[in-house]
Amino acid sequence: MNITDVERDALYKVIYSRRDVRKDFISKAIPDEVLARILKAGHHAPSVGFMQPWDFILVTEEETKNALKKGYELASVESAQKFSEEKREEYQSFKLEGILEAPLGICVTCDRERNGPVVIGRTIKPEMDLYSTVCAIQNIWLAARAENIGLGWVSIIHDDVLRETLDIPDNIEIIAYLCLGYVSNFKDKPELETFGWLPRENISQLIHKEKWSKKA
Numbered sequence: 001m002n003i004t005d006v007e008r009d010a011l012y013k014v015i016y017s018r019r020d021v022r023k024d025f026i027s028k029a030i031p032d033e034v035l036a037r038i039l040k041a042g043h044h045a046p047s048v049g050f051m052q053p054w055d056f057i058l059v060t061e062e063e064t065k066n067a068l069k070k071g072y073e074l075a076s077v078e079s080a081q082k083f084s085e086e087k088r089e090e091y092q093s094f095k096l097e098g099i100l101e102a103p104l105g106i107c108v109t110c111d112r113e114r115n116g117p118v119v120i121g122r123t124i125k126p127e128m129d130l131y132s133t134v135c136a137i138q139n140i141w142l143a144a145r146a147e148n149i150g151l152g153w154v155s156i157i158h159d160d161v162l163r164e165t166l167d168i169p170d171n172i173e174i175i176a177y178l179c180l181g182y183v184s185n186f187k188d189k190p191e192l193e194t195f196g197w198l199p200r201e202n203i204s205q206l207i208h209k210e211k212w213s214k215k216a
C-alpha cells in the first residue's frame, strides 16, 4: 500500500502541530469511538519482540483526579527546590498539568513480564519494554492530535501516588499519566520555547556523519 502525497502531508501536519497541552481544555466529551481509535493507535505501536507490554487506565472520576492533583502539587513543590533561585520563580509560573481540567486521564503502564521471560530483542537491553511503551504513548499523542484532541504528559508526580490511587500492582511499571480533552486552540510552538525557557536545538548540530566527532 502506497501513501499518497496528500496523506504524507497530513502526517507531517499532525507531527508538527502536536503540542503538549495543559490548558485551554473545553468541556466537550470525547466520544467513545474517538477514544477507541486513539487507544487502538497506541496498541498498534511497535514493541520489542511484539511484547505489547502496555495497559491503559482510563480516569474520569473527580475524586480520582483530585487525589492525583494533590500528588502533583506536592511533587511540584519538591521539584521547585531543584532549580536555581533565579529559575525557580519562572518554573513556578508555568502551568505544567491539566489533571482537573482535562475530561480524561490515561495512565500508561508497562508489564515487564508480559510474554516473557525471554523476549526477542530484549535479552541484551531489558529496558526495551519501557521504550516500547513510550512508542505507544507517542502513537496516542499523534492520534489525539489527528482527532483535534489535546494531550499533556504529567510526570511531576510520584509513582506511589499513581500506584495507590489507581490500584496498580507492584510488578507493573508506571510510565505516564496523560491528560486529554478537546481544546479551544493548539499553540504553534512549545510553550517552553515561547516563554524563552529553552530554544529548539539546531538539527544540524545533532546529525553526525559516520562518527560522533564528525558533524554533518
Ligand SMILES: Cc1cc2c(cc1C)N(C[C@H](O)[C@H](O)[C@H](O)COP(=O)(O)O)c1[nH]c(=O)[nH]c(=O)c1N2
Binding pocket: 018, 019, 020, 021, 022, 095, 096, 097, 152, 153, 154, 155, 156, 189, 190, 191, 192
Ligand atoms: C517524557 C515526557 C514528560 C513530560 C513531558 C514530555 C515528555 C516527552 N512534558 C511536555 C514537554 O514539556 C513538551 O513536550 C516540550 O516542552 C515540547 O513541547 P511540545 O510537546 O512540542 O508542545 C511535560 N509537560 C508538562 O507541562 N509537565 C510535565 O510533567 C511533562 N512531562
